[in-house]
Amino acid sequence: MDHAAALERARVLLAEAPRVLVLTGAGISAESGVPTFRGPEGLWKDFRPEDLATPEAFARDPRLVWEWYGWRRGLVAACAPNAGHLALAHWMLGRAGVTLVTQNVDALHERAARTAATARGGDPSPALPIRLHGSIARVRCTRCDHGAEGDDPVDATARETLPACPACGALLRPDVVWFGEALPLPAMQRADAAAREADACLVVGTAGAVQPAAGYAMAVVRRRRPLVVVDPGPTAFDGMAEVKLTGSAGAVLPPLLG
DSSP: OOHHHHHHHHHHHHHHOSSEEEEEOTHHHHTTTOOOOOSGGGOBTTBOHHHHSSHHHHHHOHHHHHHHHHHHHHHHHTOOOOHHHHHHHHHHHHSSSEEEEEOOOSOHHHHHHHHHHHHHTSOSGGGOOEESSEEEEEEEESSSSOEEEOOOOOOOSSGGGSOBOTTTOOBEEEEEOOTTOOOOHHHHHHHHHHHHHOSEEEEESOOSOSTTHHHHHHHHHHTTOOEEEEESSOOTTGGGOSEEEESOHHHHHHHHHO
């Protein structure tokens, strides 16, 4: 099947599915210039993400961890949602029954949803993702249940200048899942439910190496529902996909979902 025929087949499969699960990973944000923070290029002041993104690191030196996250926020803020993010957001706002589950913490799906909703004069809520790993644009309290959107610049010059909870005064932390922490149960429950009910699954920009995210797509396949994969390289899903569209999200999603 050539690319044009595969694209048309994928369009039909998604159009005929009343409920679609969309699963995205780092690949959809790569075109926006979001760094992966892994490998040699991920070093920051001689630290690796595994050294800083842990509860133990935050307990030991919250100023250092916040300094790193402030730097990361600045890098991500300079990036913009790409054509893939925007095509997906417009598609979700234009039809019912789509659930987006993302492994990304960069908040580009949320920014794309707001951009698309503004263009349509509507509410971005239907295009907002279930965040399996949290969001770099959110904070939560280390003591109480307070959590909020918040990606303002962080003054990490001293412990006393770090963000504090408005409810109890304790330190705020980035609302992301660190190494050694469990994924948020409400997000997992919503993703589980979407996988159980989906009539089709669209996977974009993830190689399928991380659980439980990969398991949601596989759960749809086990129920003999079609899987469409969009990725420029090989993935663990290729052998089970009804259609594999080789290419970047920015190039493939606009004609697929438009």
